[in-house]
Amino acid sequence: MFFTYLRRELRRRRRAALVVASGLGLGIALVIVVSSVTAGMGRAQDRVLESLYGLGTDMTVTKAASPPGEGETVRRPRFEFDAKGDGGGQSQDVVMVQGFETLPASTVAKVGAQDGVADAVGGLSARVMKVDGRFGPGEARPGKPVQGGGADFGVDSYSVYGTDVAHQELGPLTTSRITSGRTFRAAETSAAVAVVDSAYAKEQGLAVGGKLTVSGTAYTVVGVATAESGDAAADVYLPLARAQALADAKDEVTTVYVRVTDSQRIAGVEAAIARNVPGTTVTTSADLADTVSGSLSTASGLAAGVGTWLSVVVLGAAFVVSGLLTSSAVGRRVREFGTLKALGWRSGRVTRQVVGESLVHGLIGGVLGIGVGLAGAWAVTAFGPTLTAELGGAPGGGARQVVGGPGGGGGPVRDAASRAVDVALTAPVSLMTIALAVGLAVAGGLVAGGFGGWRASRLRPADALRRVA
Incomplete structure (x- = not known):
């Protein structure tokens, strides 16, 4: 009824x-x-946050660069050439750590041992300044240096990121997808191999199987990676041990990438790391979210x-x-x-x-x-x-430096303070x-x-x- x-x-x-x-x-x-x-x-x-620090990263541990003390000088790139005779072709690379002060590699194990940490991986961010060219012929006099002539040099700058090839599940390389070749193998901890960003590969004419020379060592390009969103974290990815040797930073890292066991424990893990690993700065995904601005x-x-x-x-x-x-x-x-x-x-x-x-x-x-x-x-x-997110400058980020001045003079300009990421x-x-x-x-x-x-x-x-x- x-x-x-x-x-x-x-x-x-x-x-x-x-x-x-x-x-x-x-x-x-x-x-x-x-x-x-x-x-x-x-x-x-x-x-957007993944484009900064990688997939699965809940927080990062770094050490902020301290301002130089009284009487201290800031280390700057220095190039030295020996101009004898006509000078000939000259080329030199200077590799310097960028972004933050370095931390001992043992910091990774300390962070990983904290309660609530599922995984911790270290990485090293560096920048390569490459100068190559030649001196023009000058007047050679017995017992005296060459005088006169001229010089024609070009300056190139690109970012390098040292990746722990045995633990590639964390870190900036996870923000990119391998579109050609392969990624690193776990056994290639000290191999002369490289993965390059697709934009940089196109700019330099690099392909899988090609060679990239850094500080006199030829690295074989084993893979080309394309950023999933925004800019790539680095132009070139190298095994961590190789990047440390190039930057004269043996057993050092600039960033520790951390994944926690439970997202509800992020605040507790942050406090534990700050308490038990002194001298470090912990940045969580929530902190990064606060720095996002723009239309997004x-x-x-x-x-x-x-x-x-x-x-x-x-x-x-x-x-x-x-x-x-x-x-x-x-x-x-x-x-x-x-x-x-x-x-x-x-x-x-x-x-x-x-x-x-x-x-x-x-x-x-x-x-x-x-x-x-x-x-x-x-x-x-x-x-x-398509929305745009303005991101604060990120450690280990790959914002390229620009060389100012006609003919490449004027030296490098600092990394851009922010990055723009477009997201549909x-x-x-x-x-x-x-x-x-x-x-x-x-x-x-x-x-x-x-x-x-x-x-x-x-x-x-x-x-x-x-x-x-």
Whole structure:
């Protein structure tokens, strides 16, 4: 009897049911779109952070460079050439650690031993300054240096990152995908091999099997890597031992990349490292997130703030309107419900009938809302804008130095203070979001049914008899 009456009432009042369901559907669709866009913002921000420190990295341990003390001088690249006779071809590389002061390699083991740390990997960031060219012929006099002539030299600069080839699951190399050749093998801890970034390989005409000479040693290019988003972490990746030897930093690292056992323990692990490994600076993914600015940060703030509140307001309004419409519909059915009570229906049965109808309205609204919400999320993914994230300068980052001055003079300019990463906006819809939509649909139906059921339970058979008269 319940379902028969329910089916007849829904068929008779199709228009009223569609209005109530549409209101609920609109609110549910907005919740789905906002939730999906917010999830997409979070995913985009994760990609941005991964472009800085690599996939799976929860925090990094470094040692900030201290300002030079009184009387100390800053080490700068120095090139020395012996211009005898016509000078001939001259070439020299200077490899220097960049970004931070170095830490003892033993720091990696200390960090890895802390409670809550799943893995810790060290890396060394360096920069190669390469000067090559030739002196022009000058006047040679017995017992005196060559005078006159001239010089024609070019200056090149590129970043090098020393990778622990036995533990490649952490670190900046994980931000890139091998598109040609292969990555390092675990046995190549001291091999003269290199993986180069695709942009740098194109610029220098390098390919798999080619040779890259650094400080007189020829390194075989075994792979070409392409950054998944933004700039690559380095132009050239070398085995850690090789990079340490080139930079005169044996058994030293600039950064320790840390993965924790549980994301809920990040704060505790950070405190433990700061306490037990003195002289270091710990930077978590949350700290990095605070440095992200640009359109991604702005859009993320709007989605999390304005979007969330807007969806809550619209959904709340939809619940209230559907409740009022249901209550109003019950008011127009006084004669019907009064007659049913006169025929023996109890108040509880009338109330259940009204709640059942409202629950079906809510489920219909849920179906409509899920459909519209999925369409909206698809539209955002298909036609959404590309957002830009401005990142603070990152240790080990590969922002290239620029050589100023005509003819390569003027020396290197410091690394750019920030990096811009472009990320396409997506709106992924999770099963949790769908479950939330279904829950809201049921809740909306119950709210509307509560309004109408309360009013229906107050009706008396005498009311129906007066309407008939």
